[in-house]
Amino acid sequence: MSKLIVHGRATSSNVQTVMWTAAELGLACDRLDVGGAFGGNDTPEYRALNPMGLVPTLQDGDVTLFESCAILRYLAARYGGEDFWPSDPAARASLDQWAEWGKGTLTRAVIYDVFWVLVRTPKADRNMEKLAADVANLGKLIKLLDARLGDGPFMNGENLSFADIVVGHVLYRYYTLDFERVDAPNVAAFYQRLTEREAYAEHVMVDYSSLKVE
Ligand SMILES: N[C@@H](CCC(=O)N[C@@H](CS)C(=O)NCC(=O)O)C(=O)O
Structure with a gap:
């Protein structure tokens, strides 16, 4: 499994949702400072990953996602155990x-x-x-x-x-x-x-x- 990449500044509550999830699931993750004072979220390259130009954006190998809760559910479904993401x-x-x-x-x-x-x-x-x-x-x-x-x-x-x-x-x-x-x-x-x-x-x-x- 490749390391996750999360684009988004640490002060964003939506980024925090994703980073906290990744950490609870024991997933290795590189977070890149994007958005707010860091900028970088309005370039064509970033908009190709996240058309909204917001943070967070997740990259997990070939999978690229925006919307913090969609990312949370993806990580939970893919990597979470039965308590974290019940199968029923x-x-x-x-x-x-x-x-x-x-x-x-x-x-x-x-x-x-x-x-x-x-x-x-x-x-x-x-x-x-x-x-x-x-x-x-x-x-x-x-x-x-x-x-x-x-x-x-x-x-x-x-x-x-x-x-x-x-x-x-x-x-x-x-x-x-x-x-x-x-x-x-x-x-x-x-x-x-x-x-x-x-x-x-x-x-x-x-x-x-x-x-x-x-
Ligand atoms: N519904 C989106 C909202 C994303 C959002 O509004 N992100 C804010 C930060 S919390 C943002 O990108 N603001 C612009 C910026 O930080 O430059 C999600 O949950 O991911």
Whole structure:
């Protein structure tokens, strides 16, 4: 098996999804700094790999893919074991519904509604009224996740699965941003378990201060 190549800067949460997955699956991987201040994602060569000009892009031998969650599912299906990517369609779908929710609903609420405002929007341009409503909505989502997680340890029981990656990758930002969080002991315990994993610490707990604008 050839080494994976991931194009994308370490500060991108979508790149983090892919890097964390590769590390959990024990896959050797070279990450290339592309996007953001590094640029390089708008060249014809890069667009031939990823027509959107976004990061991440994965190259695995002859396979080239964009969209972080499509990459995650590909790596999981190709290299993951039964716990990480259940072969039974019903068992997998019951996790996948939460993965889909993690990407489409929770990630949006954390990254676009809160992170972008508090980190990537100049103070003078922040709409604090909208932020308050979005934080309240995020609190409701976190409560739903809290109920789903129960006492864990992971969404599929004893071992990590692809769904934990999609849901868990945004929790580092959720817990390190400066805003008032709801009481959600199961989510807090889940996050604590993730922070104890080497792959999460290395690829997800990445300092994002270089993205901050005042
Ligand atoms: N739906 C895509 C979104 C990709 C995306 O928006 N990537 C951002 C970084 S998180 C990006 O490429 N931004 C431009 C840049 O970094 O130059 C995915 O999940 O891969």
